[in-house]
Amino acid sequence: MRAKRIITDTACHILLAILSFIWVLPIFYVVLTSFREESGSYKSYIWPRGFTLDNYINLFHGNNNVNFSRWFMNTLIIAIFSTLLSAFFVLCVSYVMSRLRFKMRKTFMNIALVLGMFPGFMSMIAVYYILKGLGLLETGVLKQVALVLVYSGGAGLGFYMAKGFFDTIPKTIDEAAYIDGATKWDTFVKITVPLSKPIITYTLITAFMGPWVDYIFAKVIMGNETPYYTIAIGLWTMLEQEYVEYYYTQFYAGCVIISIPIAILFLLTQKCYVEGVSGAVKG
Amino acid sequence: MGIFNKKIQPVYTKPGDAGVSQAFKNGNVMTKLSFFIFGLGNITNRQIVRGLIFLAIEIGYFIYLVSFGIGALGDFITLGTVEQGQVYNEALGIYEYSAGDDSMLCLLYGVITLVLTAAAVFVGCMSGKSAYCTQFRKEKGMSIPSFKDDIRSLTEENLHAFLLAFPIFGILCFTIVPLIFMILIAFTSYDHEHQPPGNLFTWVGLENFKSMFSQGSKLAATFWPVLSWTLIWAVVATVTCYILGLLLALLINRKGTRAKGFWRFMFVLSVAVPQFVTLLSMRTIFNANGPVNVLFREFGMIGATESIPFFTNPLYAKITIICINIWIGVPFTMLSTTGILQNIPGELYEAAKIDGASAPTIFRKITLPYMLFVMTPNLITSFTGNINNFNVIFLLSGGGPDSLDYYYAGKTDLLVTWLYRLTITQKDYNLGAVIGILVFIILATVSLLTYRRTGSYKDEGAFQ
Numbered sequence: 001m002r003a004k005r006i007i008t009d010t011a012c013h014i015l016l017a018i019l020s021f022i023w024v025l026p027i028f029y030v031v032l033t034s035f036r037e038e039s040g041s042y043k044s045y046i047w048p049r050g051f052t053l054d055n056y057i058n059l060f061h062g063n064n065n066v067n068f069s070r071w072f073m074n075t076l077i078i079a080i081f082s083t084l085l086s087a088f089f090v091l092c093v094s095y096v097m098s099r100l101r102f103k104m105r106k107t108f109m110n111i112a113l114v115l116g117m118f119p120g121f122m123s124m125i126a127v128y129y130i131l132k133g134l135g136l137l138e139t140g141v142l143k144q145v146a147l148v149l150v151y152s153g154g155a156g157l158g159f160y161m162a163k164g165f166f167d168t169i170p171k172t173i174d175e176a177a178y179i180d181g182a183t184k185w186d187t188f189v190k191i192t193v194p195l196s197k198p199i200i201t202y203t204l205i206t207a208f209m210g211p212w213v214d215y216i217f218a219k220v221i222m223g224n225e226t227p228y229y230t231i232a233i234g235l236w237t238m239l240e241q242e243y244v245e246y247y248y249t250q251f252y253a254g255c256v257i258i259s260i261p262i263a264i265l266f267l268l269t270q271k272c273y274v275e276g277v278s279g280a281v282k283g
Numbered sequence: 284m285g286i287f288n289k290k291i292q293p294v295y296t297k298p299g300d301a302g303v304s305q306a307f308k309n310g311n312v313m314t315k316l317s318f319f320i321f322g323l324g325n326i327t328n329r330q331i332v333r334g335l336i337f338l339a340i341e342i343g344y345f346i347y348l349v350s351f352g353i354g355a356l357g358d359f360i361t362l363g364t365v366e367q368g369q370v371y372n373e374a375l376g377i378y379e380y381s382a383g384d385d386s387m388l389c390l391l392y393g394v395i396t397l398v399l400t401a402a403a404v405f406v407g408c409m410s411g412k413s414a415y416c417t418q419f420r421k422e423k424g425m426s427i428p429s430f431k432d433d434i435r436s437l438t439e440e441n442l443h444a445f446l447l448a449f450p451i452f453g454i455l456c457f458t459i460v461p462l463i464f465m466i467l468i469a470f471t472s473y474d475h476e477h478q479p480p481g482n483l484f485t486w487v488g489l490e491n492f493k494s495m496f497s498q499g500s501k502l503a504a505t506f507w508p509v510l511s512w513t514l515i516w517a518v519v520a521t522v523t524c525y526i527l528g529l530l531l532a533l534l535i536n537r538k539g540t541r542a543k544g545f546w547r548f549m550f551v552l553s554v555a556v557p558q559f560v561t562l563l564s565m566r567t568i569f570n571a572n573g574p575v576n577v578l579f580r581e582f583g584m585i586g587a588t589e590s591i592p593f594f595t596n597p598l599y600a601k602i603t604i605i606c607i608n609i610w611i612g613v614p615f616t617m618l619s620t621t622g623i624l625q626n627i628p629g630e631l632y633e634a635a636k637i638d639g640a641s642a643p644t645i646f647r648k649i650t651l652p653y654m655l656f657v658m659t660p661n662l663i664t665s666f667t668g669n670i671n672n673f674n675v676i677f678l679l680s681g682g683g684p685d686s687l688d689y690y691y692a693g694k695t696d697l698l699v700t701w702l703y704r705l706t707i708t709q710k711d712y713n714l715g716a717v718i719g720i721l722v723f724i725i726l727a728t729v730s731l732l733t734y735r736r737t738g739s740y741k742d743e744g745a746f747q
Binding site: 026096118 | 453
């Protein structure tokens with residue numbers, strides 16, 4: 001019996017080792033290639049002949065086509081603004097849906113559900129023309145404003161997660177505040193928000209990660225204005241036919257640089273996510 | 284007992300309490316007029332500011348309507364009549380374009396005017412209700428709220444209106460108006476041959492839907508294969524990721540496994556890297572000259588110049604994409620199932636072991652039903668997510684390999700990526716819109732049907 005258990009345990013550990021090897025291998029390959037000395041795209045061998053930091057250095061001293069630090073700042077600015085805006089929207093809507101009772105509440109929630117079933121970028125063309133009509137596609141800076149609006153405009157529809165969280169905050173706390181003479185607004189600002197740190201962090205971080213990974217909207221709105229690109233379109237451009245030979249290794253260096261902050265943020269959210277799902281104040 | 288039988292007189296203290304028809308039926312002349320002259324009832328009852336705001340909205344709307352709106356509605360019906368013309372300018376010796384109507388803008392302004400009209404009607408109803416409420420309070424001898432009270436009510440009983448105003452405005456501008464617009468485009472002839480401002484397009488009714496389903500047309504010959512691949516993909520991707528992720532979570536969670544945190548971290552790492560990075564690097568890794576093919580060549584499994592057509596052969600491409608999707612999806616499932624697995628009551632397992640059940644039986648009879656029960660809503664979400672899984676297909680294969688039998692689609696194109704191609708590359712906006720509507724119908728049916736059949740919907744306490 002004991003011997004059998006040792007055998008199964010070993011087998012399981014070996015299996016896990018093989019699997020995690022498969023899962024880590026591509027990531028390892030990305031890191032490996034980012035340090036490769038030889039330029040050019042595909043090689044007939046895997047292990048690099050030499051190692052260098054030049055790919056990283058060149059990223060930040062690029063020419064007109066590849067301006068990595070500028071792209072990075074663009075994305076950062078867009079991300080910060082759209083995060084603030086969409087977190088505000090999400091928190092307002094989810095608080096209203098969770099705590100306040102009014103006539104159109106159910107209708108609103110059903111509409112939100114239905115709207116979520118349309119493919120997101122089906123409306124992209126229309127959004128593009130609306131932005132154009134508003135005059136937001138004239139210059140690069142305005143396009144960045146447009147991108148912020150696109151990322152945060154419909155954010156109010158994604159309230160389900162935060163609403164679930166607010167639902168778990170006991171109503172008795174609110175009622176106690178009303179008795180003490182607080183208005184509903186006071187209760188929202190002074191009681192619900194401070195109690196909701198996990199879900200606020202979660203909302204902020206997910207909203208923040210959006211612009212770093214979105215490709216389609218950014219591409220449609222930015223068009224050919226290379227200096228105003230976000231990271232995602234920038235990296236995609238590096239893989240295009242005419243650039244790939246030259247920028248292949250730099251592409252991987254860029255990927256590594258982007259992945260590190262996003263990965264850290266993700267691992268942080270993980271904790272907030274679990275707390276967010278499991279609810280706020282117990283009892 | 285009498286107290287229970289007494290009919291309770293409704294008390295109308297704020298505009299939302301009375302229905303529109305009720306307000307219109309019971310209201311006096313002033314109230315009735317308030318439906319047409321916004322704010323009248325409020326102004327005559329010394330609620331000057333509230334009344335004036337209503338009135339200002341109405342005046343603003345009519346100014347808009349007269350200066351622009353009526354023309355926009357007319358254009359909306361015709362979608363433009365004057366085609367852009369070319370006039371030969373003899374003095375300069377060049378062709379000059381004479382400005383014509385832009386059907387695209389006609390449609391857009393029409394939609395905006397309709398939305399504004401709906402908003403004006405809504406404000407009109409509010410005005411009438413507000414007038415009725417004031418009238419009611421006056422008759423009952425109650426105090427009439429001043430403008431200050433109105434402002435204060437925004438932090439109290441009308442807080443929802445205050446908090447929802449901005450988000451709803453955003454949703455209206457960036458989700459609802461564009462969506463109405465695109466749905467309408469499905470009924471026009473806005474394709475690559477009718478591109479404004481050069482050409483006009485018009486209403487064609489259900490023509491686009493007909494050509495999408497008509498026998499023998501190239502569109503139908505594309506639509507059905509793409510649809511079936513979309514459904515196959517969604518089912519296979521959801522099921523493989525779910526089952527394999529569950530098994531992985533079980534493997535890590537079993538009693539004998541050491542260093543659980545370490546194993547979890549190894550898999551979570553791939554989730555933490557941004558998805559487009561993993562997808563783009565996967566694309567290069569499986570490229571004809573990418574490392575995987577190099578590896579096969581070095582081991583002598585294929586010739587030195589040969590390569591396995593991971594993305595160029597339709598069947599290989601499908602298998603490759605599903606495998607890569609497993610690589611991406613399994614850690615996600617592992618993460619989300621770990622917590623739930625730990626919640627399965629331990630007695631169930633003990634009882635099964637005493638009865639002599641083997642590990643596969645326990646998995647099939649206890650773990651899987653329990654997990655399915657808890658996670659069906661989750662599964663439906665991931666299924667619909669997979670139907671709309673644009674990123675994986677677009678960044679990996681771009682829908683390719685392209686097929687000549689198809690109307691601008693590749694063998695691995697999903698409906699959404701086809702939609703993308705039709706609109707962005709091909710500029711057949713009407714067909715794109717038709718596909719968008721069809722995807723919506725599919726998703727709505729699937730979610731409604733499955734969700735109503737699930738255990739967690741019908742019998743909430745089965746596992747409690």
